[in-house]
Each structure stands twice: as structure tokens, then as C-alpha cells.
Amino acid sequence: MASRTNPRSALGLLARTKQFVQIPKNATTTSRNVARQLHTRTRPAAPILSATTRPRLSSRATTPALAGALLRPQGARTIFIQTEPTPNADAVKFVPNHRVIPESINVPYIEYLNPRSTISPPYPSPLAANLMNVEGVTSVFYGTDFITITKDPDANWAHIRPEVFALITEAVTSGQTLVNTVEGKDGASAAEEDSLAYDENDSEVVGMIKELLDTRIRPAIQEDGGDIEYRGFEDGYVSLKLRGACRTCDSSTVTLKNGIEGMLMHYIEEVKGVHQILDPEEEISMHEFAKFEEKLRNQRGSQE
Structure with missing residues (x-):
């Protein structure tokens, strides 16, 4: 345990580990790789990140999907909606x-x-509300500067994408507020603070956990x-609870166990x-997925 006169921090602990752990520049135990052990089947390894470096979106393959004119009193400019794949086949x-x-809303996601x-x-x-009305869409996730759409496994992206593009473009070009703030019945906004704030x-240990999650794991997720x-x-x-595309990903448990858990245990003794932490519907989904995997294993065994 650290002395009371010399409190620890996750970043300080990371710095001190250099005295006894030699980490090459191409090490795979980085924030982006460790947090994404589950995705090694579909994604190449990422370069090492410093404790304060946020992964750059431009390093990922993106697809310019749609352009529209954003009219303003001073003139006009063109906007482009890009799409990026996620480890979850049912989320884009x-x-x-x-x-x-909006900057006035101090939350990392909705x-x-x-x-x-x-x-x-x-x-x-x-x-x-409009996006949820699109047939096949099951959830909408807002990040600071992105929107993740999750669909039903039986739905087809070929039918969903055009409607999503049109709705996002219309909302942005019209200048409407994408998110409003409304007080609850008791007069309070009921806004939740960032759990990693x-x-x-x-305690000292909890502070280190939050710092490591916020600086090394959250950016990759x-x-x-x-x-x-x-x-x-x-x-x-x-x-911990995963949100957005990671919430319904089949391999979310692997992400937590092989990625996040490994990093936390490595740096915080x-x-x-x-x-x-799972919602009831997530527990059902994971149970069904486990049954499906067991069925496949049995079929392979009988064929051999």
C-alpha cells in the first residue's frame, strides 16, 4: 500500500512501472489493444498510446456516406456523415x-x-425519437460527436442506413437542437454525473481505477x-457496465475479462x-448466445 504522505495516482503508478517493466513500442498491452482483446479476430493491432493520448478517429477506416448543405445566415457549407464499423455486427x-x-449538457453519453x-x-x-421509429432500430446512443445505431439481428442494414442518413442530415441542416434538457416532475433535472468523474x-484505490478507466480504456471503447x-x-x-455498441456485443464478456480486467489487475494490485453489470434483457441475450455456442460445439463433436 502507498504511504499517506505520498498518494498514488494511476498515471503516477504507470510512470513508476517503467523502473521494472520494459514495454516495447509495439507492445500489445496498450489501452486500445488491451481494451479490445475481443476484437482481435476482425481488427489489426493498434500503436501504443500514452496515458493521456486519445485514439484518433482518422486512424480508423471510415466511409463518407452522405453530404448535405448546412445553410447559415453567413452562407452555406457542406457536411459529411461518415460511418465507422464497430466490433458489433448489429451496431454502426x-x-x-x-x-x-450540446456543450451545456455535461455528460459523456446519452x-x-x-x-x-x-x-x-x-x-x-x-x-x-425519429431514429427509434425506423423499422429494425433497437437503440440509439449519443457520444459527444457521434451516434451509434443498434439494430435487431434480423434487420438489414441496407434498409436502415438510408433512413438514418436522411434523418441525421435533416436534423443537422435544419439547425434543430439534437438534445433538450427537461426537468422531471419533482423539479429536478435528474441528470446523472459521469461515473468516472x-x-x-x-478512496485512493477507487480514484486510481477511475483514472485508468478514463485515460486508457474509455477512449478505445x-x-x-x-x-x-x-x-x-x-x-x-x-x-462495470458497457454502453452503446459494446452493450449488446456477443463478446462483451471477453472484452471485460481479457482486456479491461487484465489492465486493471496489472497496474493496481x-x-x-x-x-x-447486465440489464435483464442483456442477461437473456447472453444466455441464449451461450446455448447457441454449446449447440455448435456439440454438432462439431458429433461430426468428428
Whole structure:
């Protein structure tokens, strides 16, 4: 344990590890690679990142998808909506080159999981409501400057993409506010703070966990069209919840266990493991996926 007169921080601990851990420039235990162990089947290794370096979106393959004119009193300019693939085949990240969450709203992400949530406090969104009305769309996730659309596994992207492009373009070019702030019935906005934000009541270990998650893991997950939520630390185990594209990804458990858990345990000795927090529908989905994998294994065994 660190002395009281010399408090630790995640970044300080990372710096001190250089005294006994030699990490080559092409090491795979970087924030982006470690946080994405699950994606090694479909993604190449990423270069090492410093503790404060955010992955650049331009390093990923993007597809210019749609352009529209954004008219303003001073003149006109062209906007381009880019799409980026995610590790989840049922989720696509749309980047409109336009801020999605207003600066006045101090949250890292907003997630809409059903039509009712798009019109309910604290952050109703006309655009999200329209997107949820597209046949096959199951959830809408807003990052600071991107939108992740998740579809039903049986739906076809060929039918969904054109409608999504049209709705996002119309919302941006019309100048409408993408997200509103509405007070709840009790008069409070009911806004939730960033779970990784600094809290003076946090213990030293919790502060280190949050710092490591925020600086080394969150940027990589955001680039995949999602985010991560800290839910607590108890008896050596960190409780986390994945959001956006990562929430319904079949291999989200592998992401937590082989990626995030490995990094936290490597740098913070008090961490024994990671627990994934699931919604009821996520538990059902993962249970069905496990049954499907077991069925495939049995079929292979019988053929051999």
C-alpha cells in the first residue's frame, strides 16, 4: 500500500512501472489493444498510446456516406456523415462532423433504449425519437460527436442506413437542437454525473481505477461506438457496465475479462477482477448466445 504522505495516482503508478517493466513500442498491452482483446479476430493491432493520448478517429477506416448543405445566415457549407464499423455486427457508428451532445449538457453519453426514453426527462431528443421509429432500430446512443445505431439481428442494414442518413442530415441542416434538457416532475433535472468523474469522497484505490478507466480504456471503447460506466469497487472487484455498441456485443464478456480486467489487475494490485453489470434483457441475450455456442460445439463433436 502507498504511504499517506505520498498518494498514488494511476498515471503516477504507470510512470513508476517503467523502473521494472520494459514495454516495447509495439507492445500489445496498450489501452486500445488491451481494451479490445475481443476484437482481435476482425481488427489489426493498434500503436501504443500514452496515458493521456486519445485514439484518433482518422486512424480508423471510415466511409463518407452522405453530404448535405448546412445553410447559415453567413452562407452555406457542406457536411459529411461518415460511418465507422464497430466490433458489433448489429451496431454502426455515424459521425456527422457536428457536435451531438450540446456543450451545456455535461455528460459523456446519452443512451436511448426504447421510444419512451426519447421523450422522457432529463434529455429528450427529437432526432432519437425519429431514429427509434425506423423499422429494425433497437437503440440509439449519443457520444459527444457521434451516434451509434443498434439494430435487431434480423434487420438489414441496407434498409436502415438510408433512413438514418436522411434523418441525421435533416436534423443537422435544419439547425434543430439534437438534445433538450427537461426537468422531471419533482423539479429536478435528474441528470446523472459521469461515473468516472473525480469525487473527493473516493478512496485512493477507487480514484486510481477511475483514472485508468478514463485515460486508457474509455477512449478505445468510445472509438468503437460505446462507453463504459463505473458501478463500484467492493472486495477487490470492479463493477462495470458497457454502453452503446459494446452493450449488446456477443463478446462483451471477453472484452471485460481479457482486456479491461487484465489492465486493471496489472497496474493496481488491489484489483482482483471485474464484474459485468447486465440489464435483464442483456442477461437473456447472453444466455441464449451461450446455448447457441454449446449447440455448435456439440454438432462439431458429433461430426468428428
